Amino acid sequence: MSTASVQLPGWINYGVIPLINLVLAFFFSGLVVWAIGENPFEALQLLLVGALGRGEGIGFTLFYTTSFIFTGLSVAVAIHAGLFNIGSEGQAYLGGLGAALVALSLDRYVPWYVTMPFAVIGSALFGAACAAIPAWLQAKRGSHIVITTIMFNFxxxxxxxxLLVHLLIVPGKMAxxxxxxxxxxxxxxLDWLIALFGGKLGAAPLNFSFLIALVMCFLIWVLVWRTKLGYEMRTLGVSPSxxxxxxxxxxxxxxxxxxxxxxxxxxxxxxxVMGASGRLQIEFVGGAGFVGIAVSLMGRNHPAGIVLSALLFGILYQGGAELSFDMPSITRDMIVVIQGLVILFAGALEYMLRPAIVRLYQQVGGGR
Amino acid sequence: MDYFDILISILGSAIRLSIPLLFTALAGLFSERAGIFDIGLEGKMLASAFAAACVAHLTADPWLGLLAGILVSIAVSLIHGFASITNRGNQIVSGVALNFVAAGLTVVLGQAWFGQGGRTPQVPTEGRFSSIILPGADAVRGVPFIGPLYANVISGNNILTYIAFLMVPLSWWVLYRTRFGLRLRAVGENPGAVDTAGISVTWLRYRALIVTGFLAGFAGTYLSIAQSAAFISNMSAGKGYIALAALIFAKWKPVPVMFACLLFGFLDAFANFMQGKSVPLIGEVPVQIFQALPYILTCILLAGFIGIARPPKAGGVPYTKER
Known part of the structure; x- marks a missing residue:
């Protein structure tokens, strides 16, 4: 009998299965740590302390989380319409240009809260511009969006x-x-946010864009599940015909x-760009666009799930950086491995355990 | 240096730069023609480059290095198969995941084993594929035009280069003149029909992915123990994606794949040559234009402005035998 047609309740689909997949991904990551001769439990402990132990660590964790919420939402919106946008990385990079141009032209004249709305619009416009050509190619010429967005990253x-090397560079500087x-x-x-919980932000770059990210989560939830446009997108995602x-x-x-x-x-x-370094730097995205894929898959393309999985990856990034100081044999690239395994188990292998879980569920008596 | 010498040196460099693309694009050809999208070519290249460099360093035997590269690449390919064929997972997600795992794991293991920041130690000279001087290369060097072309472009490459060009007719023959090739192409267009004929879609697609892994293994090996003498973190530097672009640019056909790879290799070599040089009237042409050109050309092709790129029909769709 085929198990594919059996309906499972939501708490299994959205709770148990992602959790088991996550545990599997971490199990294999632990195996890697063990294979290179370190204690995986000790590594996990160092990682958690590094990410959540002090106010500064939490500040860094939430800083990474902010980036991942944006890119996770980006991937999720496209997935709801049945499109796989691998180009978030490039779109974020071009978005940086939009934000920087606004900041460079306004920062002399107005305070930050006047600059901010224009910067939000500027970065969004430039990011959207980068997605426009692949979108048009998919919509009108039937070119595969995955391929074109990869091409556009490059x-x-x-x-x-x-632009950075020839035009935007400060004359006389090397960088x-x-x-x-x-x-x-x-x-x-956001010193006050950490101070609220009795910690100190220190040098951590957690900034106002964290709040913008949370607002965006709410707006995307409204858009996808509470508007006509969102309904049309989801219909398209389920079946274009x-x-x-x-x-x-x-x-x-x-x-x-x-x-x-x-x-x-x-x-x-x-x-x-505007929250941490205060300038536009080369390769500032640093893979956050690709992390967005993992975040969206792990969070089941729902804003609430995306916040949680962005937090998870924020912990991994910050904790991983601290871990590489404490255990020099584990480099920061371990995060890339974990990220890959999470995408593999939560994304590509998401149905691997489903038949077994369906059978277990039926035996326990929940089924039929 | 006169213009002819410059051209010869650019052509020689173009050949060297196009070989990894050629192996990888042919690898992708087999999997995509069987209906399995493979974004993970980049990861296979990296994983095999790392394996080849490790084994060649330890044994000082390039052929054992090649074997290790091929085996590791096939293993990665089989994981892709397990996810996308057996478990009917999303092929693109699986490819993206494997790229990350390969990019991370090679550096983590390299650092743990050799402690050189993710590099592998230098491979000894006898552990590398060195260049072969073809017979008569020195004798004809003095002949105008043909002489330097033979001596500096055709001769003087390593054995993998010649294998790469042999793989082109071989791939064509396998795809268009054997029963396996016919079925492989059929399974990429209409797996239901292949299944009805009593042929296992699953086994056929797995075999296609093994061929993919086999060929991608050559590409990685070429990078780490033929072109250079060690594995360096992320040394494939997007070549897997350029190869994918070449594959699409060539409309999923073996001989055009070779020309697309040579073109993209030439662009790369030309960009290197043009770095810091200025063109009369225009001034210095930014190298970034040449770097972006393969991708721009592929997008224009995909838009249908220079011919139509029609991908295999069943590409990216997992096959479900029964509901």
Whole structure:
């Protein structure tokens, strides 16, 4: 008998199965740590203490979390419309240009809270612009969005490297980066949020964009589950032929979904560019766009899940950095391995255990 | 140096840069023609480069290095198969995941084993594939045009280069002249029909992925013990994606794949040559244009402006035998 058609209750689908997949991913990560001669439990403990032990650690963790919420939402919105956007990395990179241009032109004249809304719009517009051509190619010419967004990651990277090395660089400086923004072009740190829980933010770059990220989570939830546009996107995601039959305009929805997705990825740039370093630096995205894929899959493409899994990856990034100080044989690249294993088990192998779980569920008596 | 010498040196460099692309694109050809998207070519290349460098360092035998590279690459390919064929998972997600695992694991293991920041130690000279001087290369060097072309472009490459070019007709023959190739192409277009004919879709696709792993193993080995003499972290540097672009640019056909790879290799070599040089009237052309050109060309092709790139019909769709 096929187990594929058996319905499982929500708490198994959205709770138990992702949790088991996560445990599997961590089990194999632990095996790697054990294989290179370190104690996986000790490593886990160091990682957790590094990420959550002090106010500064928490500040760094939430800083990474902010970036991952944006890119996770970006991937999720596209997935709801049945599109796989691998281009969040490039869209975030170009979004940085939008944010930086706004900050560079306004920081002299106005305080940060006037700059901020323009920077949000600027970064989102540039991110969306980077998604526009792949979206148009998918909508009108049927080119596969996965391939075109990969191509655009490289095209954007070349473009940004050119702009930074030749045009935006401060004359006379060696480092390919813009000048540091004045306070009017920077987002304030969230000292008070950490102080609320009795900690000290220290040098951690947790900033106002964290709150923007949380607002975006709510807005995306409203958009996807409470609006007509969201309904049309989800219909398209389930079955393009049904959507077209129901009179939903395919090309229009593909374009809109990808523009929103690209815009969200672009807004990720607010966090490192205006919140942390206060300038546009080369390769500042640093893989956050790809982490977004893992975050979205792990969080089952739901904003609440995305916040939780972004937090998980924030802990991994910050904890992993601390861990590599304490255990020099474990480099920061261990995070990349864990990230890959999470994508593998939570994404590609998500149905591996389903038949077994269905059988167990039926035996326990919940079924039929 | 006159223009002809410059051209010869760029062509020689273009050949060397296109070999890893050629192996990888041919690898992708087999899996995509069987209906399995493979974003994970980059990861296979990295994993096999690491394995080849480790074994060649320990044994000082390039052939054992190649064998290790191939075996590791096939293993990665089989994991991709387990996820996307057996468990009907999303092929793109699986490829992305394996790229991450390969990128991370090679550095973590390299650091743990050798403690050189993710590098492997230098491979001794006898553990590398060194260049072969073809017979008569020195004799004809003095002949105008053909002489330098033969001596500096065709001769003087390592054995893997010649294997790469042999793989092109061989891939064509396997895909278009054998029963396995016919079935492989069929399973990428209409797996239901293949299944109805009593042929196992699963086994056929697994075999295609083994061929993919086999070929990608050559690419990684070429990177670490033919082109250079050690594994360096993330040494594939996006070549797996350029190879994917070449595969699409060549419309999933073996001989055009070779030309696409040579073109992209030439662009790369030309960009290296143009670095810091200025062109009359235009001034210095930014190298980034050449770096982005393969991707821009592929996007234009995908848009249908220069011919139509029609991918295998069943690509990316897991096959379900019964509901």
């Amino acid at each position: 095209i954007t990277s070349s473009l940004m490297n050119y 390919p980066e813009t000048r540091t923004f004045l306070p009017g072009g920077q987002l304030p740190k 049904v959507a077209v039959y129901a009179g939903i305009p395919y090309a229009r929805i593909v374009m809109i979904a990808m523009l929103i997705s690209g815009g969200l990825a672009g807004m990720m740039a607010l966090n490192p």
